[in-house]
Amino acid sequence: MLEALKAVQSQLVTLWTVIQHTFSRADTVEYPEQKPYTPPRYRARIVLTRDPDGEERCVACNLCAAACPVDCIALQKAEDDDGRWYAEWFRINFSRCIVCGLCEEACPTYAIQLTPDFEYCEYNRQNMVYEKEDLLISGPGKYHDYNFYRLAGKSVHGKDKGEAYREERPIDVKSLMP
Amino acid sequence: MNDTWLDILIGNGLVIAILLVVLLSLAAVLIWLERRLLGIWQDRLGPNRVGPLGIGQVLADMIKIFTKEDWIPPFADRAVFILAPTIVVITMLLAFAVVPFAPGIGISDLNIGLLFFLAMSSLAAYSVMLAGYSSNNKYALIGGLRAAAQTVSYEVFMGLALMGVVILAGSFNMREIVQAQAANGWYIVPQFFGFVVFLIAGIAESHRLPFDLPEAEHEIVAGFHTEYSGMKFGLFFIGEYLGVILISAIITTLFFGGWLGPWLPPLVWFCLKTLVFICFFVLLRAAIPRPRYDQLMSFGWKVMLPLALVNLMVTGAVVLVQEG
Numbered sequence: 001m002l003e004a005l006k007a008v009q010s011q012l013v014t015l016w017t018v019i020q021h022t023f024s025r026a027d028t029v030e031y032p033e034q035k036p037y038t039p040p041r042y043r044a045r046i047v048l049t050r051d052p053d054g055e056e057r058c059v060a061c062n063l064c065a066a067a068c069p070v071d072c073i074a075l076q077k078a079e080d081d082d083g084r085w086y087a088e089w090f091r092i093n094f095s096r097c098i099v100c101g102l103c104e105e106a107c108p109t110y111a112i113q114l115t116p117d118f119e120y121c122e123y124n125r126q127n128m129v130y131e132k133e134d135l136l137i138s139g140p141g142k143y144h145d146y147n148f149y150r151l152a153g154k155s156v157h158g159k160d161k162g163e164a165y166r167e168e169r170p171i172d173v174k175s176l177m178p
Numbered sequence: 179m180n181d182t183w184l185d186i187l188i189g190n191g192l193v194i195a196i197l198l199v200v201l202l203s204l205a206a207v208l209i210w211l212e213r214r215l216l217g218i219w220q221d222r223l224g225p226n227r228v229g230p231l232g233i234g235q236v237l238a239d240m241i242k243i244f245t246k247e248d249w250i251p252p253f254a255d256r257a258v259f260i261l262a263p264t265i266v267v268i269t270m271l272l273a274f275a276v277v278p279f280a281p282g283i284g285i286s287d288l289n290i291g292l293l294f295f296l297a298m299s300s301l302a303a304y305s306v307m308l309a310g311y312s313s314n315n316k317y318a319l320i321g322g323l324r325a326a327a328q329t330v331s332y333e334v335f336m337g338l339a340l341m342g343v344v345i346l347a348g349s350f351n352m353r354e355i356v357q358a359q360a361a362n363g364w365y366i367v368p369q370f371f372g373f374v375v376f377l378i379a380g381i382a383e384s385h386r387l388p389f390d391l392p393e394a395e396h397e398i399v400a401g402f403h404t405e406y407s408g409m410k411f412g413l414f415f416i417g418e419y420l421g422v423i424l425i426s427a428i429i430t431t432l433f434f435g436g437w438l439g440p441w442l443p444p445l446v447w448f449c450l451k452t453l454v455f456i457c458f459f460v461l462l463r464a465a466i467p468r469p470r471y472d473q474l475m476s477f478g479w480k481v482m483l484p485l486a487l488v489n490l491m492v493t494g495a496v497v498l499v500q501e502g
Contacts (some may be wrong), residue, residue, distance in 0.1 A: 004481070011466060018219050018465035027221045 041142065043101045043114035046092055048132065049141035056136065057111035057148055060087040064103035064112050072096035073103060082157035084149070087132060094120055095128035109148035113141040193285055201274060205419040210236045212460050219464040243415075248408030251313070258312035263403075263410045266305035266417030270424055273298035277427050278353045280437045280444035291352040292344065295428060296337050299383050303329035305417065306385070306392055310402035321401025324471065325392035328382055331478040332389075335486035336379035342372040342493040343432050356436035364435040371489040373433045375482055380429065382478070384421030387463040391471055426455035 029036055038044075051057050060077035078088035103112050122128050140146065149156060150165045162169040210225065210233060217224025228234030250259055276291035278284045288294055303325060310322015343365050344350060347358035359365055366373050382389040393401030403414050430436060430451040437444030439451075469477065 014465050015461060018461060021219050021221055024221055026217070026223050028223055030223065030226075 038116040038118070040116060042116035042118075043104065044099050044118035045094070045115050045120055046097065046099075046103065046130075046135065047113055047115050047137045047141065048090065048111055048135045049113050049137060049139065049143075051147040051149070052140055052145060053147065054138075055149075056086055057109045057140075058087050058090065059085045059109055059111070059148065060090075061085070061108060063106040063108065067102040067106035069100060069102065070096045070098055083154075084156050090132040090135060092130050092135060093128065094130060095125055110141065110143045110146050111148075115141075190285060193283070197274060197285065198271070201271065201420060201423065202416065204423060205416045206236050206240060207233075208419045208422065208456065209239060209415070211456070212463070215457060215460045216464050219461065243409060243412040246408040248410060251315075251405050253314045254405060255312035255314065258308050259405075260410070262305050262309035262312060263406065263413035263417070264305075265308070266302045267413050267420065269298045269301045269305070270417055270420035273424050274420075274427070276352055277424075278356055278431060278436060279448050283445060284353070287351065287353055290350045292340060292350045292355075292432075295352075295424075296333075296340070299336075299421075299424070300329065300333055302383075302417070302421065303333075305414075306402045309406065309414070310392075313402070313405040315405050317398040317400070318402050318404045320398050321392045321394075321404070325385065325402060328385075328389065328391060328474065328478075331475060332379045332382040332482075335375055335478070335483045336383060338483075338486040338490055339372045339375035339379060340432065341490050342369045345490075345493050345497050352431050352436075356431060356438065359435045360438055364433065364438075366433045369433060369489070369493070371485055372493070373429070375486045375489065376432070377429060378482060380425035381459070381462065382474075384418060384425055384459075386418070386422060386459055388466040388468045389474060390468065391474060394468060396468075422456055422459050423452065426452045426459065429455050 049057055058075075060075055062075065062077070065071075065073040065075060072093040073091070074093075075090040076088040077085055079085055099114065099118075101114055104114050107113075120128070149159065153161065153164060153167060155161045213235070214224040214226075214232065216222075224232065225235040226232035228238050250256060273295050275285040276288050276294050278287075306325035306329075307322045310318045310320075310325065313319070343355060346362070346365060346368060347355040349355060349358070355365075378389075385392050391401075393403060395401075398404075403411055406414060427448075430448060434451050436451075437448040439447035442450075
């Protein structure tokens with residue numbers, strides 16, 4: 001009997017709580033006129049950034065494409081005369097992208113980054129497929145001073161082994177000298 | 179009163195025509211009302227774009243549903259499939275014939291009005307069952323089965339809950355029941371438990387949340403109307419809203435004194451009281467989650483039925499003692 005009364009009371013309290021919401025403000029906004037605030041590091045549309053020297057950061061390692069849960073990233077590796085890897089083409093199908101940010105986490109060179117822009121509707125579905133020239137931006141994105149090739153140990157033209165920033169000379173393992 | 183039969187025919191025809199237009203457009207407006215109220219109670223805005231306060235949404239929805247493809251699945255039982263959605267609308271509209279809106283306004287002054295209402299609301303169950311059966315789809319069949327079992331269980335004490343009112347008023351005539359309330363006060367006071375039981379049974383009868391198990395979207399796709407589209411689906415929708423209006427109107431008539439009230443005209447009082455109950459139906463949808471099916475059944479048979487029986491016996495005993 002007490003149980004039953006408690007159950008009835010619980011339902012009535014529920015109804016009363018919901019009625020009280022008649023006078024509370026709506027949490028939603030009228031979207032196209034009233035834009036919600038998106039913080040500068042909000043993660044939505046994907047871009048490809050450049051290093052401070054203006055070179056492409058992407059080294060076409062394919063980690064973003066492997067991490068992508070919906071397989072919306074496709075790219076082709078190519079190598080230039082300096083021995084640097086770059087993406088011959090780089091394609092993101094935004095009609096499949098779920099803005100999960102896993103590509104950004106996977107990227108070893110901070111090349112792929114998510115930006116606060118979330119409004120990319122198109123009437124034609126094919127227009128949702130962004131090519132490399134659509135994705136590349138002129139700036140370094142969130143990490144202003146980061147330059148992968150100055151930090152990485154890989155030798156390219158103009159920077160040999162051991163010449164990278166904070167890098168020791170390679171040890172000659174066949175020598176006993178310190 | 180020396181009206182010829184022609185006068186009666188024309189007068190009744192006019193009332194019926196007005197009522198038909200008002201009820202069907204009200205059922206459409208209820209879609210908007212429900213969405214706005216749900217929005218308010220869930221701290222959202224709801225549809226507010228089309229026209230002032232978004233009322234044009236009604237028109238947009240109607241244009242949409244009229245122009246949608248009306249598809250009949252090849253595996254369905256064609257004749258029954260087409261017949262099923264009409265039953266609910268026809269029975270619900272027929273049930274309005276006995277509702278006394280105000281003195282002198284109403285279609286029929288039937289002396290067994292209450293029984294007629296119960297009969298019509300039971301017949302509406304055929305609509306859901308036949309829809310579930312003729313769709314030839316397992317989810318629709320489960321929905322139809324649930325509707326049948328739910329109706330059988332809740333019908334029992336729906337009728338019993340109203341018998342207390344009948345005992346007090348001494349009549350099955352809705353108009354006389356209202357007039358008896360003018361003399362003795364609203365029946366919500368002496369028949370409080372009857373009101374509670376009838377309200378719960380009424381929600382179950384009109385398949386509204388939290389008792390919308392025949393069409394529980396989260397378990398069985400859309401239940402009995404899974405295979406329906408276009409205006410046939412629209413008819414189920416209108417039937418559901420007509421059911422909500424009907425149950426609200428009956429509650430107003432039987433427990434809240436119908437058109438009785440000070441200052442305002444009787445028809446306004448009736449509409450206001452009915453509107454409050456319609457809003458209460460929406461509130462239930464906004465607030466209370468759906469029970470499990472076995473919970474629904476055991477609640478009906480183990481709680482509501484005994485409550486209705488006890489209410490009936492106590493009312494009968496009190497009336498007997500008073501009449502001494």
